[in-house]
Amino acid sequence: MAAFLEPESRAAGAGAGAGAGLCLGNFVFGCELTGSTRSYTFKVDEDDDSEHILALSMVCLTGGAKDECNVVEVVGRNRQNQEIAVPVANLKLSCQPVLSLDNFQLQPPVTFHLKSGSGPVHLTGRHQIMHRRALSEEEESEEEEEEEELAPVMPAKKQQRRQ
Numbered sequence: 001m002a003a004f005l006e007p008e009s010r011a012a013g014a015g016a017g018a019g020a021g022l023c024l025g026n027f028v029f030g031c032e033l034t035g036s037t038r039s040y041t042f043k044v045d046e047d048d049d050s051e052h053i054l055a056l057s058m059v060c061l062t063g064g065a066k067d068e069c070n071v072v073e074v075v076g077r078n079r080q081n082q083e084i085a086v087p088v089a090n091l092k093l094s095c096q097p098v099l100s101l102d103n104f105q106l107q108p109p110v111t112f113h114l115k116s117g118s119g120p121v122h123l124t125g126r127h128q129i130m131h132r133r134a135l136s137e138e139e140e141s142e143e144e145e146e147e148e149e150l151a152p153v154m155p156a157k158k159q160q161r162r163q
Contacts, residue, residue: 025129029054035118043109050131055103059089062120067093070117076110
């Protein structure tokens with residue numbers, strides 16, 4: 001089970017320098033891994049040219065969990081586009097039922113596996129979407145003017161001391 005809610009979606013204002021033309025969308029993410037649903041894959045449309053980041057904030061055991069080790073593994077891709085699996089949480093009801101992941105950032109597609117234990121384990125986080133919006137001709141000319149107004153930085157001349 002996964003849920004996506006749109007708590008906020010905003011566009012960065014024009015003329016804000018490097019952020020001009022950048023649209024941001026933030027969505028709440030959550031999924032639950034159980035003995036019957038041992039994995040969940042978070043993926044985005046391949047045709048989407050926006051940048052997507054999944055920032056995980058917390059992993060926790062939920063109601064009905066047994067006092068056993070529940071290992072959650074993340075399967076993603078490294079910089080060489082090779083599949084890599086990393087355990088990110090080992091939860092046990094009696095000693096560590098909750099783990100903060102401090103916005104651990106992943107790029108989709110990513111799969112979460114309940115490697116051991118029967119759960120239920122709940123993962124929460126934020127799905128961030130960043131994409132360029134088309135700038136109007138007026139906004140483009142404003143950006144070009146800002147770039148032209150910057151004077152080049154010249155090295156300082158060293159002065160000799162008189163004795």
